[in-house]
Amino acid sequence: MPPGLPYAGKYAFAVMVKAPRSGEVKTRLVPPLYAEEASFLSACFVKDIIANLLAASESVPVDCYAAYSPPGSEALFRDFLPQQIRMLPPRSIGLANSLPDAIEDLIAGGYEGACLVNADSPTLPTSLLIEAITSLRAPGDRVVLGPAIDGGYYLIGLKHPHRQLFHEIAWSTERVYRQTAERAASIELELVTLPAWYDVDDAASLNWLCRELLDGRRPPQCIRDGYAASQTRDYLRGLLAAGGERLGMNHTLEPVSR
Numbered sequence: 001m002p003p004g005l006p007y008a009g010k011y012a013f014a015v016m017v018k019a020p021r022s023g024e025v026k027t028r029l030v031p032p033l034y035a036e037e038a039s040f041l042s043a044c045f046v047k048d049i050i051a052n053l054l055a056a057s058e059s060v061p062v063d064c065y066a067a068y069s070p071p072g073s074e075a076l077f078r079d080f081l082p083q084q085i086r087m088l089p090p091r092s093i094g095l096a097n098s099l100p101d102a103i104e105d106l107i108a109g110g111y112e113g114a115c116l117v118n119a120d121s122p123t124l125p126t127s128l129l130i131e132a133i134t135s136l137r138a139p140g141d142r143v144v145l146g147p148a149i150d151g152g153y154y155l156i157g158l159k160h161p162h163r164q165l166f167h168e169i170a171w172s173t174e175r176v177y178r179q180t181a182e183r184a185a186s187i188e189l190e191l192v193t194l195p196a197w198y199d200v201d202d203a204a205s206l207n208w209l210c211r212e213l214l215d216g217r218r219p220p221q222c223i224r225d226g227y228a229a230s231q232t233r234d235y236l237r238g239l240l241a242a243g244g245e246r247l248g249m250n251h252t253l254e255p256v257s258r
Contacts (some may be wrong), residue, residue, distance in 0.1 A: 056129035115157035128198030142190035
């Protein structure tokens with residue numbers, strides 16, 4: 001739980017992170033990647049997302065957290081996360097409980113509200129993070145949702161826990177965003193919907209990521225320019241140099257200025 005200090009007027013970002021251990025993360029990217037490559041790519045995602053949250057914190061009054069799992073993995077994250085990132089330990093296993101737990105813990109710690117961000121969207125535009133906090137800060141209660149192209153959501157922001165939003169949701173399906181929006185309507189909670197972005201969790205979305213970061217092509221249904229994600233970009237460039245045909249990209253890539 002965050003330290004028991006007053007955070008009047010402040011909000012929190014927390015990225016939901018899983019320890020990047022080989023064979024335990026990004027398993028749907030194996031193949032085309034090998035297990036070790038997928039776990040290293042996952043760590044790159046986390047580094048870039050944290051850097052993105054810190055960039056957003058220069059424009060809105062937020063503290064940044066890593067809501068990590070499984071229990072006992074804090075030291076692994078401390079090895080590569082900036083010192084200003086605070087650690088939020090898990091109380092439960094599974095999204096149905098870990099998401100509302102994180103919201104509860106942050107708000108109980110004194111924050112005016114919190115936004116939880118997934119660890120699968122390293123190029124999420126910084127402007128969307130700022131927009132989420134700006135929407136949450138407006139007077140009145142609401143839920144802020146960032147829909148993912150696959151039907152889930154990349155961000156959820158709340159001022160109050162509203163655990164009902166997380167109950168009886170078909171997690172890891174294309175129905176997650178729709179069911180959450182319906183649940184908000186059923187409890188008469190205002191819904192603010194951000195522009196869509198994409199998760200990287202299979203071979204097709206990995207190919208979108210490569211084309212975005214290395215070819216400068218905007219992903220399908222995404223209307224803004226993405227975050228530069230330099231850690232992810234550099235690692236992907238190395239993978240492609242070693243054999244891009246595995247990633248569905250076998251042409252010569254020109255450097256992209258971001």
